[in-house]
Amino acid sequence: MVASVEMYLDERASRRIRVLWDQLEELGVQSLRTPHDGRHRPHVALAVARRLDPEAVAAAxxxxxxxxxxxLNFQFAGVFVGRVVFLGPAPTPALIEHQARIHGLLAAAGMASLPLYSPGEWVPHSTVSMRVPRPLLTEALRRCLESLPIEATVTRAAVADYARDIFREMP
Structure with a gap:
């Protein structure tokens, strides 16, 4: 189980990613549309931890x-270890600096992110599937690449822990 500080995308970009989720589901690949009763939204996570107290995050x-x-300009698709497939936005200086600032404020308040979310290690991404079956990986990546590029603007943010039914909007 994990919790995250997530940035959400404008409606047009979110709709395009949801279309991709649907295409993956039709292919037999579980997308982020399915887990946790469909509560996931297309997003880019800035920090991820085993647990996050939304009140402590808000204070920090x-x-x-x-x-x-x-x-954000999503220009590439990729695969993390474990066959986690994602869309990647260009890592602009503004995006990298914003993530480092959020990470630093949380760390200063005693909330450590998972190591892969540390500044310098973090790869900006929007996950589309948490575990693509090996025989479908090439086709899933092809579908992702066909959906690109996607231009997006961050419009909202929240602390989310879907397994614990926690969702708190952030300014």
């Missing part, structure tokens, strides 16, 4: 705009 990030209206 007080005065900081998590939903910074960043422009």
């Amino acid at each position: 990030l007080a005065g900081t705009r998590v939903a910074e209206p960043l422009r």
Whole structure:
């Protein structure tokens, strides 16, 4: 189980990613549409931890705009270890600096992210499937690449822990 500080995308970009989720589901690949009663939204996570107390996160990030209206340009698809498939936005200086700022504020308040979300290690991404079956991996990646590019603007943010039914909007 994990919790995350997530940035959500504008409606047009979210709709395009949801179409991709549907295409993957039709292929036999479980997308993020399915887990946790379909509560996932297309997003980019800035910090991920085993647990996050939304009140403590809000206090640590007080005065900081998590939903910074960043422009994201999803230009590539990739695979993390474990056959986790994702879409990747260009890692602009503004995006990298924003993630490092959020990470630093949480760390200063004693909330450590998983190591892969540390500045310098973090790969900006929007996960589309958590475990693609090996025989479907090539086709899933082809579908992802066909959906690109996707231009997006960050419009909202939240602390989310779907397994524990926690969802708190952040400024």
